[in-house]
Amino acid sequence: MKENQFDVFVIGSGIAGQTVAKACAEAGKKVAIADKREYGGTCANRGCDPKKVLLGTTEVLEAARQLQGKGITKLPKINWKKLQKFKKEFTAAVPKSTEKDLKGLGIQLYHQSPKFLNEDTLKVEGKKVTAKTIVIATGYEPRKLSFKGHEHLLTSDDFLRLKKMPKHITFIGAGYVGLEFAHMAVRAGAKVTVLETGERPLSAFDAELVKELTKYSKKLGIEFIFGAKTAAVKKLRKNFKLKYDINGTTKSLKSRAVFNTAGRVPALSELVLEKGNVTFSESGIETNAFLQSKSNPKVYTCGDVSANGLPLTPLSGREGYVVATNILNGNSKKINVPVIPSVIFTLPNLASVGYSEEEARSRYKSILVKQASVPNWFNAKRINAPVYSYKIILNERTQEIVGAHILGPDAGETINILTMAINAKMTADDLQSTIFTYPSWVNDIKSMV
Incomplete structure (x- = not known):
């Protein structure tokens, strides 16, 4: 095989792209990967991970403010400069270690966004490269605004x-x-x-x-x-x-x-997808159940840029695994997207999984909506949390939980139990009969349902 010919060419070095590249290289395929930015993707370098590090100090401050006068006498102050230094302990090593891991598997690295020349040919770093399979895993980028200034x-x-x-x-x-x-x-x-x-x-x-x-x-x-x-x-x-x-x-x-x-949109603008015969929409690249482009079978896509489910890191890794399996074994594995939770890490957290009340009413003949504002419950009261509310939605006929929405401390963690419950088709009685640690936020679920 010529130097500029590859079995698999991956565009994007986030968790989705890495998963495909590593699996294919370990299986003996000649693999290349390209990224116009630092290797490692958005989440590890400039997204969820560094965001949660910065969030940590505000969590301490919020907890102290809530308990001021109830045992806390002096509020802490945020030193933003030192916080940024601490954040770099998590992000600084990511690009270098990612490149080292990929090179160690014999993967060819490029540091530019490729452009399609035709269905199996790309131009990258001034060179033409061809690949039997091209994988697009470029993630999301900020939506461009066009007003003056x-x-x-x-x-x-x-x-x-x-x-x-x-x-x-x-x-x-x-x-x-x-x-x-x-x-x-x-x-x-x-x-x-x-x-x-x-x-x-x-x-x-x-x-x-x-x-x-x-x-x-x-x-x-x-x-x-x-x-x-x-x-x-x-x-x-x-x-x-x-x-x-x-x-x-x-x-x-x-x-x-x-x-x-x-908002953020699929990062596709630099790829010249039209020349690669790859159809796409505002939601991302249009694929079949195997995450293969509907218009160009030589192209697969995974991660946020794929028009499948929510743009979340755990789903990106799963999609990368599915794409790698289908490249290596033929289209043998379909993407099966489970019920996926979503959380906004404000303080308090706002978390959601399953159907909204409106969606549930349109889908089921009859539903039960259990909701309340409960800052007087023990877990919230012991830390003097000012906000704690929930809305749980049940299919009235089966008593299965079909939607859950929580606003409060640690809602981003509690929602995971409700995600398991919905995916497992658990009923309110199933949860109420489960013994959880007490007192804990998760144990509150039994009172919610």
Whole structure:
């Protein structure tokens, strides 16, 4: 086989791409992998992992504030500079160690985004390469905004490597990223404004629980401006002036930094997919059940860029395994996406799995909705948590749990038990008859159902 010919060429070095590349190389295939950014992908370098490290100090601060006067006499302060140094202990070694692992398996590494020339040929680093199979695992990237001055906007990458917390931050978009960063920034001492085109944040989550989270977010000092469309951003001497349209009127505000948190989209713009005969939509690359392109059978896709399920790291790894299996053994394994939980790591967490109330009502003849706000329950009361609510949805006929939504401390952990329950088709009685540790957040589930 010629130097520029490969059995498998993987585009993207996140968990999905790594899984495919390693499995194929270990099976004796000639493999190459390319990434335009540092190796290791979004989650480990500039996403979920570093975000959770930064979140750690705000968790301590939130716990201390809740217990101030109840045993805590002095509140801690966040040293953002030292926190960033601590974060680098988790991220700094990722690119080098990832490259070392891949090279150790004989995988050829490229450091540029390839472009399709035809169905099995790519151009990368000025060279033409061909491959029997091409795997696209490029993940997500920030949605591009096109108003005047958009070049002044910062992204989630910039927030995660801020050397100093600005005095005033504006976030354009009230989704996962915008709300998580807003909670971190306001607790780190910044004045925070969130602009959102819709009338509420977090459209994918239960409206009643989101309303409660929004109310608490405002108490923290976060200012929300709903129904606002950003018109322009102008750089001043120290600040940025942001103009926005609301209810037919143009208004403005000033802040030290403006972040684009208007969502993320599949990272496909540089691949020239049209030349590769790879069909795609806003949701990602269109595939069959084997994660193979519907229009070009030489192409597979996995991870966030695939139009299958939620853009979550655990699913990306699973999809990478499915693609590797199908490359090595023929299309023998279909992607089976289980019920997947979702969580926004604000404080308190907001977590969800299964059907929303509206979806459940349209799917089942009759449902039971069990919901309450319970900050008086022991687990919340012992830490003086101001917010703790839930909504559990049952199929009335079978008593099976079909949806679960929790707002409160550790909801991101508790939701995993409810995910298992839904996937296992457990009933309310099944959970109530299970013995959990007590007192624990998970044990509260028995009272919820």
